[in-house]
Amino acid sequence: MQQIDSLTLAVRGALFHCPVKGDFEHHEDALVLVGADGQIESVLTQADPEFAALSDTLAAAGKLTQLAPGQYLMPGMVDLHVHAPQWPQAGKGLDLPLYDWLQDYTFPLEARFEDESFARSVYPHLVNALLANGTTSAVYFATVHNPASVALAEICLEQGQRGYVGKVNMDDPSQCPPYYIETTEQGLADTEAFIQQVRALPGNEQGLVNPVITPRFVPSCTADMLKGLGKLAQRYHCHVQTHCSESDWARDYSQEHYGQTDVAIYRDMGLLTSRTILAHSIFLTDEDMAAIRDANAAIAHCPLSNMYFANAAMKTREVLDRDLQVGLGTDLAGAPIPSVFHTCLDAVNHSRVREDGTDTHRPAGERGEAGSRVSFLEAYWMATVGGGLAIDARVGLFAPGYAFDALVVDANAPDSDLYLPEGMDSPRDLLEKLICLTRRANIRTVWVQGRQVINK
Amino acid sequence: MQQIDSLTLAVRGALFHCPVKGDFEHHEDALVLVGADGQIESVLTQADPEFAALSDTLAAAGKLTQLAPGQYLMPGMVDLHVHAPQWPQAGKGLDLPLYDWLQDYTFPLEARFEDESFARSVYPHLVNALLANGTTSAVYFATVHNPASVALAEICLEQGQRGYVGKVNMDDPSQCPPYYIETTEQGLADTEAFIQQVRALPGNEQGLVNPVITPRFVPSCTADMLKGLGKLAQRYHCHVQTHCSESDWARDYSQEHYGQTDVAIYRDMGLLTSRTILAHSIFLTDEDMAAIRDANAAIAHCPLSNMYFANAAMKTREVLDRDLQVGLGTDLAGAPIPSVFHTCLDAVNHSRVREDGTDTHRPAGERGEAGSRVSFLEAYWMATVGGGLAIDARVGLFAPGYAFDALVVDANAPDSDLYLPEGMDSPRDLLEKLICLTRRANIRTVWVQGRQVINK
Structure with missing residues (x-):
């Protein structure tokens, strides 16, 4: 299993990003591992055999941020x-x-x-x-x-x-x-x-x-x-x-x-x-x-x-x-x-x-x-x-070697205009709603180069 | 002095509205008096001789909502x-x-x-x-x-x-x-x-x-x-x-x-x-x-x-x-x-x-x-x-006979994008900023026909 000593931070939860122009990638439950330099070491999904055990180990070590339902990890x-x-x-x-x-x-x-x-x-x-x-x-x-x-x-x-x-x-x-x-x-x-x-x-x-x-x-x-x-x-x-x-x-x-x-x-x-x-x-x-x-x-x-x-x-x-x-x-x-x-x-x-x-x-x-x-x-x-x-920076994606510049959007934040009733939105619908209606009040946490710069 | 028994509510603070199309009216300190039927009885400004005494009486009777600096009373x-x-x-x-x-x-x-x-x-x-x-x-x-x-x-x-x-x-x-x-x-x-x-x-x-x-x-x-x-x-x-x-x-x-x-x-x-x-x-x-x-x-x-x-x-x-x-x-x-x-x-x-x-x-x-x-x-x-x-309703203005449909916009609310540094904005500037940048998070209180329907 991956050594967790080199990691400073891991975030687990639903994730959206756009590796290909005009398309998107969504995971309902992903695990993003961030090294000491603030770079992403790897991105695991539930299909990965190490996923569950690594997640538990990180949680036990106090290094895991677990997103709640209605929260989405998105690139900065x-x-x-x-x-x-x-x-x-x-x-x-x-x-x-x-x-x-x-x-x-x-x-x-x-x-x-x-x-x-x-x-x-x-x-x-x-x-x-x-x-x-x-x-x-x-x-x-x-x-x-x-x-x-x-x-x-x-x-x-x-x-x-x-x-x-x-x-x-x-x-x-x-x-x-x-x-x-x-x-x-x-x-x-x-x-x-x-x-x-x-x-x-x-x-x-x-x-x-x-x-x-x-x-x-x-x-x-x-x-x-x-x-x-x-x-x-x-x-x-x-x-x-x-x-x-x-x-x-x-x-x-x-x-x-x-x-x-x-x-x-x-x-x-x-x-x-x-x-x-x-x-x-x-x-x-x-x-x-x-x-x-x-x-x-x-x-x-x-x-x-x-x-x-x-x-x-x-x-x-x-x-x-x-x-x-x-x-x-x-x-x-x-x-x-x-x-x-x-x-x-x-x-x-x-x-x-x-x-x-x-x-x-x-x-x-x-x-x-x-x-x-x-x-x-x-x-x-x-x-x-x-x-x-x-800007010639490796940001905007969740991939190894990219800086961990990221944010947590919370659809259930107070004063949210996002309405995501259960079972009515495809992943694409969800992403479009997040793009249209994410406001400052929805943004709970922001990291730049692995450093948490906003948390509320 | 005006009888306050007939009043259910009074709001004192800075006020904006637009009685004339393409223009606006602003008072830094106004007093809006609301009757039992939810209608505005009168709107007083500091120029009114009764202003201070009436304000004190209403406060003592527990009927006065006093806006804070950075808060603005605006029509619904x-x-x-x-x-x-x-x-x-x-x-x-x-x-x-x-x-x-x-x-x-x-x-x-x-x-x-x-x-x-x-x-x-x-x-x-x-x-x-x-x-x-x-x-x-x-x-x-x-x-x-x-x-x-x-x-x-x-x-x-x-x-x-x-x-x-x-x-x-x-x-x-x-x-x-x-x-x-x-x-x-x-x-x-x-x-x-x-x-x-x-x-x-x-x-x-x-x-x-x-x-x-x-x-x-x-x-x-x-x-x-x-x-x-x-x-x-x-x-x-x-x-x-x-x-x-x-x-x-x-x-x-x-x-x-x-x-x-x-x-x-x-x-x-x-x-x-x-x-x-x-x-x-x-x-x-x-x-x-x-x-x-x-x-x-x-x-x-x-x-x-x-x-x-x-x-x-x-x-x-x-x-x-x-x-x-x-x-x-x-x-x-x-x-x-x-x-x-x-x-x-x-x-x-x-x-x-x-x-x-x-x-x-x-x-x-x-x-x-x-x-x-x-x-x-x-x-x-x-x-x-x-x-x-x-809609053929007497709303949208602060004037006697109009329904008290109103809201308090708070520039100092958490998660506000309004930036109103002291001394840099004319009243018109202020109003334009409020129009452009008021978000749900800024809206503290909402009344309809004198009934408080949102308060946060």
């Missing part, structure tokens, strides 16, 4: 696009045009993070809210300020979240407000220092927190800034994140100033790598998609924020069918809901609106784009496995 | 469109085409309500879930079965929800499955009996629960059924609910079989009255809108379910601008989320997608319908005041 969720400083803004003004929203709310708020103590008052609340909603990995835009951005990385480490943190770059005076801008030189120097600081953080020896090179988007950066950041990306093999072809305006700006698409600009600047995450990517050409796949870069699909600010729906169907790397992002506070479960639902919703179109004055055949729908299972795959691929 | 939410028997289905198969969803899930499930004991196992869970989400008034489609439908009315009464319950009519063999259909004659007789039974329910002397005449939609009913139901509506002055022009198929069906729109058909059958609620109403013509306004009928706008099944976006902007009566519906389980707060968010979301369109292959100017956006305040007005007008 990956949020590929969060604007951390905008957390106090979540839910404000989302019925405004983008320009007003940015000028009236966002930029003045982000500028306040020059004060590190303000950052330290906001960021812990955000990281806790995301963990409590089941987000075990988060990819963050911070602000231009180094101290506040390093503080966010420290807070991720303290609370135990797998964090990808970017100090934002924006140096073009024609596009940035005078009170919230950096010079090219200072921005590049700060970025290099930021990379080194985050990598050297005490407690970060396992690389739980990673620095991310973060040009805000093409219009906010000079060409010199983009080039300089590209060099840093190549030198430090860092992750890169930015916005890509989010709106008509952004797409047109790049054409006007560079005669190129965003994807081509990022590629030419050295910013399109296998560690790059492109948020939104709405107006992709076929060549853009090919370039993203050639580079093995990833897309962060943010369906709810797209409804507000993207001017169109993402070609999610095509991106999935062409096997591009793609995960989901909440885009807080460009959308107000801090839950990747909810983002799955929104991905389905927006794909269905895209399929059918909106305008009653057009005939049905000219209204939408047939065949665009995305299934719940595909959305959930993006939220877990797809997100894991995008 | 009105859900104009709920398919009660579909509750076990919430979250299942919403990425399927409508036909599959109905045939594989919905009709077999609804048919099970022939067994009253099955209904009595499902309906209490639903009514509780809606109340706990702040829905003080709900307009229900039940099934064709009288006993189960009367049971739903009884359960609303027991739990104290303002219920509008319809026994569904569907008698056209070409459109109804053989296992879930009624004859014209039996359907009309059952409907008349149902109206009388609900009105006569013990405990219903105040009319908290009301019967609603409920042809499922044009295709499921014969013309004789629609005519017969129209006569019942005129005879009993009942509310009427049905689906209206929900999809391309439904619109085309009516044109093919009647050469008319749904609105014209319902009008000619005597079903378009001041007590009629038309769910969806996507493909309305200008003449339809005029007829709805002439009749003083109401629309139940169900934005999330429209994303799945309506084939287009509702002309919500035009409906609001032309002063038609309109409120919101969750359309459970045509959408999975049992919260009218969430429906407000979806109304904004869908209106913004309509404004901008979805198809990246079209130029921006040909993609959407400019000027379509709906504000959060308009959505919230629909959810409260608009819903109240639609």
